[in-house]
Amino acid sequence: MKIENLKRIETGFYNTPIHKLENLSKRYGINMYIKRDDMTGFASGGNKLRKLDYLLQDALDKNCTVLLTYGGAQTNHGRLTAAVAARYNLKCGIIMDGPAPKKATGNLILDKMLGADLFFMDDSGFKNEPKEIQTSKYKELVEKTTQEVVKMYEEKGEKVYLIPIGGSNPVGSAGYVMAVKEIKEQLEAMNLHIDYVFTGFGSVGTYGGLYLGSKYFNTDFKPIGVCVSHKTEADMLEKVDLIKETNEFLELGVDVFSNDMWIEDKYVGIAYNVPDPVTRKYVYMMAREEAIILDACYTGKVFRGMIEMIENGEISKDKNVLFLHTGGLPGIFSQSHEDAMQEELWGEPKNEFKL
Ligand SMILES: Cc1ncc(COP(=O)(O)O)c(C=O)c1O
Numbered sequence: 001m002k003i004e005n006l007k008r009i010e011t012g013f014y015n016t017p018i019h020k021l022e023n024l025s026k027r028y029g030i031n032m033y034i035k036r037d038d039m040t041g042f043a044s045g046g047n048k049l050r051k052l053d054y055l056l057q058d059a060l061d062k063n064c065t066v067l068l069t070y071g072g073a074q075t076n077h078g079r080l081t082a083a084v085a086a087r088y089n090l091k092c093g094i095i096m097d098g099p100a101p102k103k104a105t106g107n108l109i110l111d112k113m114l115g116a117d118l119f120f121m122d123d124s125g126f127k128n129e130p131k132e133i134q135t136s137k138y139k140e141l142v143e144k145t146t147q148e149v150v151k152m153y154e155e156k157g158e159k160v161y162l163i164p165i166g167g168s169n170p171v172g173s174a175g176y177v178m179a180v181k182e183i184k185e186q187l188e189a190m191n192l193h194i195d196y197v198f199t200g201f202g203s204v205g206t207y208g209g210l211y212l213g214s215k216y217f218n219t220d221f222k223p224i225g226v227c228v229s230h231k232t233e234a235d236m237l238e239k240v241d242l243i244k245e246t247n248e249f250l251e252l253g254v255d256v257f258s259n260d261m262w263i264e265d266k267y268v269g270i271a272y273n274v275p276d277p278v279t280r281k282y283v284y285m286m287a288r289e290e291a292i293i294l295d296a297c298y299t300g301k302v303f304r305g306m307i308e309m310i311e312n313g314e315i316s317k318d319k320n321v322l323f324l325h326t327g328g329l330p331g332i333f334s335q336s337h338e339d340a341m342q343e344e345l346w347g348e349p350k351n352e353f354k355l
Contacts, residue, residue, distance in 0.1 A: 003216075003250040006174055009057050011084050012040030012049035018186050018322070023289040028310050031320040033194065034292065035183060038299075038327040043083035043110060046076050046327020047206050050175030051167035052084045058171050059090070064161035066153050068093040070142070073100075073120075074273060074297065074334045076327060077166050077203075079107045082116035091158060092116040095145050097123060106334030121145050131232075166203025168242065170249035176209020177250060180217050183322075194221040195319040198306045200298045200326055201225030201239075201263055208243040210324075211261060215254035221322070226305035227265040228298050229272035236263075267305035273297045273331075275340035279304055283332075295328035296337050302326075 016039050021032040040049040059067060067085045071078040071094060078094040085092035094111060098120030104112060111118060126137040150160045163172070187194055197214075201207045207225035214223055231239070240258045247256050269276030275296060282304040283294045294300045306323055309315045331337060 001249070001251065003174055003177055003252065006054060006171075006250070007057050007061075008053040008174070008178075009060070009088075011052050011056060011087070012042065012045070014040070015182050015186055016040060018183070018190065018192075021290050021292075021323070024286075027289065028307065028317075030310055030315075030317045032306075033192070033320065033322045034290075035197075035322055035324050037179075038292075038325040038329065040327070042087065043079055043114060044327065044329050046080055047176075047324075048077040048080040048167050048327075049084070050179055051077075051172030051205050052080060052175075054171045054174045055161075055163050055167055056084055056088060059161035060088070062161060063159060064090070065158045066091040066093060066160045067163055068095070068146075068149060068153070068160050069163040069167070070095045070165045072097050072273060074107045074331050075165075076107060076298075076331065078116070079110050079114070079330065081163060081167070082111050082114035085116070086114050091153070093119060093149055093153065093160075095119045095121060095142070095149060097121060099124060101335065103335060105338065106332070107330045108334075110330055119145060119149050164203070166205055168203035168205030168208070170242075170246040173205040173209045173212075173242070173246040174250055176206050177213040177216060177246075177252070178209075180210060180213025180219060183221075184217050184219050193320055194322045196262075196315060197221050197223045197322045197324055198302050199223060199225060199324040200302050201227045202229065202298065204239040204242055206324075206326060207261075207263070208239070208246055211243060212247055212250070212252055212254060212256070216252045222262060224262045224264060224305075224309075226267050226302040227263065228268065228301050230268055231265060264305050264309070267301050267308065269301060269304075273336075275336050277340075277344075280341065280344070282307060292325065293329055293332065294325070295331040296340075297331045298328045299326055 017036045025032045037047050038045050067081050069081045073096050082092040099122045100120040153160050210223035244256045269279045279296050279300040283300040286294050
């Protein structure tokens with residue numbers, strides 16, 4: 001269906017602001033801006049609401065009563081799916097990579113506060129198998145768990161709407177195609193030219209939407225996707241296929257070539273969601289220069305990528321850059337990230353006063 005005819009429910013506050021990062025611009029001698037999709041509004045905000053605008057509409061059109069989705073235990077997408085379900089009087093189920101942690105921290109606390117049902121899959125039994133076997137066994141476990149969870153809801157008279165990990169299918173990706181229109185109109189109103197927009201590259205609805213949207217709406221800027229996890233060649237092919245499928249589904253009619261996508265995989269750090277001191281250095285820098293809080297799983301990596309590419313000259317200083325803040329704040333308060341920061345932030349001498 002033509003994207004202009006695809007209905008959506010605005011689950012967030014739009015337009016999100018664009019503003020200059022004044023201190024960082026001075027520090028690096030380049031015009032650096034930020035788009036605040038961390039300010040989409042509900043349950044700590046983030047990029048997933050733009051995808052959920054379209055997914056929720058589709059779920060309601062199909063008379064579904066449960067939004068069922070997937071993710072790691074700290075999924076931001078799961079948290080925002082739970083938020084949308086709460087506001088629109090639906091149920092939310094999140095199937096999570098498990099087993100269940102002993103203590104709820106970060107997003108998990110918010111998921112429970114928002115009333116989501118959490119289902120943990122114990123994949124520890126095949127963690128030491130070769131990668132290919134792991135992948136196929138994991139897929140099998142996801143399918144089996146989904147069938148059981150759907151059956152459980154259906155037995156209670158519910159109708160389940162399945163949302164893939166990250167909300168990244170052609171319906172959800174429409175959110176970031178249309179975000180390009182929003183950005184383009186904002187930049188025109190600000191009389192501002194942007195050369196590059198930096199975003200995370202995870203389940204790819206965000207980057208894919210921006211890539212397609214920038215072609216469809218004929219923008220001056222090019223999106224750059226910074227990987228948040230190590231991706232194999234097969235993963236990349238799958239992601240490019242999703243972008244092609246989205247192009248067809250939304251009848252955008254643009255050319256999709258993997259070799260004109262700008263994707264950087266050098267800034268993942270140790271691995272997906274593994275606390276990493278280099279990424280944290282950039283999280284602290286953004287906080288101390290601009291009072292904007294990034295997270296160490298997604299946005300910290302993208303920011304690191306952007307700064308290092310400016311420093312090493314891949315992005316020249318006569319260019320104007322826009323950093324898309326995609327949210328993720330609760331991840332800072334997840335167990336492993338909290339633990340990793342204790343020594344750095346709390347281990348310093350403390351100033352204590354007594355009367
Ligand atoms: C905070 C944050 N930023 C970026 C991303 C990556 O977006 P996408 O999955 O659309 O590639 C995610 C995905 O979960 C996220 O939670």
